[in-house]
Amino acid sequence: MKLRTAVPVALAAALVLATGCSPGSGGDAVSAGDGKSFEFWSFTGINQKASVDDYKAKHPDIEVKLTEVGSSVETAQSLTTALAGGKVPDLVLIQGDDLPKFVQQSQNFVDLRTLGADGIKGDYLDWVMSQSTAAGGEILGIPTDVGGMAVAYRTDLFAAAGLPTDREAVGALWPTWDEFIETGKKYKAATGKAFVDNAATSVFHQSVNQGPQKYYDDKGGVVYGSSPQVKTAFDQALKAVDAGITAKQSSFSNGWSAGMAQGQFAAIAAPSWMLNQIRSNAPDTKGKWDIAVIPGESGNWGGSYLAIPKRAKNAKAAWDYIKETQSPQGQLEHFVDSGSLPTTPSVYEDPALAGHKDPFFSDAPTGKIYTASLLGLKPFVIGPDSSTIGQEFLNAITNVEQGGGDPAKAWDEALKNIKTAIGK
Amino acid sequence: MTTTLAPARTAPPAPPPAGRPFRRIGERLAPYAYIAPFFVIFAVFGLFPLLFTFYVALFDWNPIGDHTFIGMDNFTRMLEDPRFWNAAGNTVSIWFLSTVPQLALALLLAHVLNHARLRFALFFRMSVLVPYITSVAATTIVFAQLFDRDYGLLNWLLGLVGVEAVDFTQSTWGSHVLIATMVLWRWFGYTTLLYLASLQAIPRDVFEAAAIDGASGWKQFRHITIPSLRPVIIFTVVTSTIGGLQIFTEPLLLSRSAPLTCGPIRQCQTLTLFLYEQGFGQFQFGYGSAIGVALFVLVVVVALINYLLSTRIRAER
Numbered sequence: 001m002k003l004r005t006a007v008p009v010a011l012a013a014a015l016v017l018a019t020g021c022s023p024g025s026g027g028d029a030v031s032a033g034d035g036k037s038f039e040f041w042s043f044t045g046i047n048q049k050a051s052v053d054d055y056k057a058k059h060p061d062i063e064v065k066l067t068e069v070g071s072s073v074e075t076a077q078s079l080t081t082a083l084a085g086g087k088v089p090d091l092v093l094i095q096g097d098d099l100p101k102f103v104q105q106s107q108n109f110v111d112l113r114t115l116g117a118d119g120i121k122g123d124y125l126d127w128v129m130s131q132s133t134a135a136g137g138e139i140l141g142i143p144t145d146v147g148g149m150a151v152a153y154r155t156d157l158f159a160a161a162g163l164p165t166d167r168e169a170v171g172a173l174w175p176t177w178d179e180f181i182e183t184g185k186k187y188k189a190a191t192g193k194a195f196v197d198n199a200a201t202s203v204f205h206q207s208v209n210q211g212p213q214k215y216y217d218d219k220g221g222v223v224y225g226s227s228p229q230v231k232t233a234f235d236q237a238l239k240a241v242d243a244g245i246t247a248k249q250s251s252f253s254n255g256w257s258a259g260m261a262q263g264q265f266a267a268i269a270a271p272s273w274m275l276n277q278i279r280s281n282a283p284d285t286k287g288k289w290d291i292a293v294i295p296g297e298s299g300n301w302g303g304s305y306l307a308i309p310k311r312a313k314n315a316k317a318a319w320d321y322i323k324e325t326q327s328p329q330g331q332l333e334h335f336v337d338s339g340s341l342p343t344t345p346s347v348y349e350d351p352a353l354a355g356h357k358d359p360f361f362s363d364a365p366t367g368k369i370y371t372a373s374l375l376g377l378k379p380f381v382i383g384p385d386s387s388t389i390g391q392e393f394l395n396a397i398t399n400v401e402q403g404g405g406d407p408a409k410a411w412d413e414a415l416k417n418i419k420t421a422i423g424k
Numbered sequence: 425m426t427t428t429l430a431p432a433r434t435a436p437p438a439p440p441p442a443g444r445p446f447r448r449i450g451e452r453l454a455p456y457a458y459i460a461p462f463f464v465i466f467a468v469f470g471l472f473p474l475l476f477t478f479y480v481a482l483f484d485w486n487p488i489g490d491h492t493f494i495g496m497d498n499f500t501r502m503l504e505d506p507r508f509w510n511a512a513g514n515t516v517s518i519w520f521l522s523t524v525p526q527l528a529l530a531l532l533l534a535h536v537l538n539h540a541r542l543r544f545a546l547f548f549r550m551s552v553l554v555p556y557i558t559s560v561a562a563t564t565i566v567f568a569q570l571f572d573r574d575y576g577l578l579n580w581l582l583g584l585v586g587v588e589a590v591d592f593t594q595s596t597w598g599s600h601v602l603i604a605t606m607v608l609w610r611w612f613g614y615t616t617l618l619y620l621a622s623l624q625a626i627p628r629d630v631f632e633a634a635a636i637d638g639a640s641g642w643k644q645f646r647h648i649t650i651p652s653l654r655p656v657i658i659f660t661v662v663t664s665t666i667g668g669l670q671i672f673t674e675p676l677l678l679s680r681s682a683p684l685t686c687g688p689i690r691q692c693q694t695l696t697l698f699l700y701e702q703g704f705g706q707f708q709f710g711y712g713s714a715i716g717v718a719l720f721v722l723v724v725v726v727a728l729i730n731y732l733l734s735t736r737i738r739a740e741r
Contacts (some may be wrong), residue, residue: 029680077704084487105489124648200681250681254568258575393689398681403594403688420507421706 026132033314037063038090038321044068046304047338050092051325054333058324059063062317072098072304079309083108088309091318094141096303097387100134102143104384106134113139115319124343127379132305135220140325141305147271147339148370149206149299153277153361157266157289161190161400167364168272172292177207180295184245189268190232194247198403199237200394201251202269203424207233210296215389216381224389227414228283234393234411241401248402257281269294271301272341272370279360291364298376302344308353341370348375383423392418439725474720477562488707498714508715509566510690511698511703514600518694519668521604526612527660533612540628551621552613560610567591567606593678599692611667611711615660622656623649655737662730672696695719724725 038112042048052066063136072095078253079102082088087244089205100110111117117139124143132141149179156164163186164170174180180203184195196202211229216222224230247265249256259265268280270291278289306326310319324330331342336352338359345351348371355397356367396414405413481499484492490728502508536542537549555563570577571592579589592598624649634644650657671694675686684701686692692703703712 080487080707102488105486173674249574251678255574256570256680258572262575264574291578346448346625391682395682395685399688402591403691422507 001319008165012344013163014263020148022321024274027254032089033317035314035317036321037065037312038312038317039065039067040078040091040093040318040321041069041075041089042093043098044070046093046340050337051202051330052335053270055321055325058131058138060137062320064321076102076241085308088311090308090314091321092307092309093144094305094307096131098172099305099384100384100386101343102307103382104134106136106138106140108310109140110312110315111138111140111269112142112308112319112322113309115315116323117142119204119232120323120327123346125345125377127375127377128303128343130379131305140306142322144304144306144326145334145341146343147273147300147302148341148367149269149271149295149301149373150291151296152274152289152361153267153290154263154285154288154289157189157191157193157263161187161266163187163190165290167290167292167362170290174295175297177203177295178239178357180208181240181243181245182238184267185243188193188243188245192262195245195248196240196258196269197247197259197265198251198396198398199240202267202424203240204233204393205236205301205390205399206269206294206299207236207296208393209299209301212378212380214380216380216383218381219382220383220386221385222389222422224393226416230393231411234397234414238400238407241397242407243385246401250398250402256408263286269299271299272339272366273302275358275366276339277335286360287362289360290362291366291369293356293369295386298373300377318336335367339373341367343373345375387402388421389418392408442607447517457498460701475717477713477720480709481717483710484708485713487709494710496603498711499717501711503712507693507698508695508718511693511695514596514607514692515669515671515691515694518600518603518607518692519665521600522607522611523602523661523664523668526615526664527657529608530612530615530619530660531650531657532655533616534623536643537616537620538623542741549617552616554613554689556614558610560673561677563606563610564674567602567609568678571602591654593687594691596689596691599675599678599687603671603678603692606673607668611664615664618660619653622653639708655734658730658733658737661724664732665726669719669722669726670696672700676700695722706709 022223040052042049046107048068052064055324056062056064061204061229067089075092076094076098079092079094080226100210113350120142121139125146128143128146129139132143133139137284151170158165158170163183164173165227173183187193187195208230210233211227213223213227215224215230247259249259249264252257260268260278261284263285268274268278275291278285304324308315308322312318325334328342328344328347331340331344332347332352333351335342342348348367353367354365356365357363358366393414396405396410396417399413400407400410461647463478465508466544482493482495484490484497494675494719533552537545537552558655569575569701571579571680573589573591583589590598630648634648639647669695674695675692676695678692679685682688684693684697684705686694695718699712699715702708702715
């Protein structure tokens, strides 16, 4: 029984540790330290060690203490605890989904403009920069990479269904989401099998990001219920469910991984980092995949930012690291090493990137395809409750798709749940 | 006997060594020092968090932002929040589905393991404890795979006999059964051993006498085993109730599309998971603490019922 009580006690203890002291203590002045060493928290699976080792090789006099805290969510939680009253790192990597909560409490971070971020902010995609810029204009993070967006599809399954297999021709099948769903119907009619993994992440989550306004208007007011892009994306997802073209496999679930290996679905919305997931989930399908443009042509899913906590002791050394490794050239080198997509459009034409081909995906020019999907995106306002709102919409769609929920009531249910969750 | 061995009662005890007060004080304090580590650790990691949770529950508390005193607002909001009542209902349902079969199964198993003619008794007695020492996370991941809709072993077997695949994680009852099965699997061995221990305290002649008098196995179970186990049954009911109110890891790891709510319609979100979602997902530490206080009150009520029941049982004896 001791073990059973241990969980809530641990939760309570974590709650206390995280609430122990008041945040933002300490003055506004950035602490420079000796400029020779800094502590860096990253998360697993993104191979920051390679960048750090490179940096150390170029600067033998600088000591970088890299800690891979855990998954991206665990890293954000540890950061929260640290900001609330513990020892903070000098540099921290934050995943895009976790970022808004920190941007809302911008007093916890160094405004990078004080270190010279104004001079380099033009190097990065404007909509990516806007997500790490607080309401008062403070720049809190420099983007390290983005996901981009495309559709990965199985050429063998497409051929069996009588669909074209060439990536240009496949992209031409679906300039819009409606045509994507029509293609799915054709595939289903020919094979009797599902076309795409699920409606929530592969349709709604992509389509909703393709407009100039999402859940908040330009003044920061919540407009999730009246924003046309949101309703359109929601209806498109329900239409895909209704057409029966989804395999009802939630992303990253066990069934999803197994379905990918077994060819349960032929297409999947795939940001650049998803390619590694496909590679590891379905190693036997090597060469049977290709990559085509996403309906609506643009999209992004994922990406991370480097930030410096306000109480960091060695902010200067951390900033030097950011400036060098996240320069357009630095990001290009990281792409060549690890495949992370740069956030700096100036290198998108570089042969090292544009000429990159992936043999697992029928030699698709991944660098070219993914960077092209980033250029059409527009900045939209991300608010404190954006991720909660998005999750409720995704839940409503998943419930219709997999839980037998009534599609006619799904929209109203989602709005009601959002209102319960965020109070407005 | 006493007259020869016991020292004379009249002999005065040795006088306390005079003039050494420090040693006397030291002797008096030493026991407290010995038990202090537990109480210090309990105060730091048990009592203080508990009291502090009550304090935080009165605030609109962002861990890295503002703390605003709002009095009882978190509690009134909680009582009006359908998500809270949904989580409470799920918790009770999962507790019931896991506890009742678990105790019944453990009772039967303990009875069997106590049987005089059982071979390799020690092996069986030890092996029931294996699930208990398996990591909860590992258990959850394996069970989720066994119960998977399209690729799970269970649905494959169902498919062999022509039953349509069941999606355990998406429906309310299915997810509750799935979580209850995990809890049951993990805890029934532990409960079995508790029952077995107190069964072994019953003299074997009682069973033998009953057998000679012609009582069947079931009659022995009904009239000897169960009555003599009554105190430990009450104990296990209470402890598994307290544990059942705090189920957390299983629902958290079950749904990959919406882990913090255990699925799109919160179909298996328990109270502790709701607490976690509000505190660490939404950064509403005040509201999360209020849910923690509600959970605390629930557990205290259960403990009180336990106290009343066990004093009654003692009085009956």
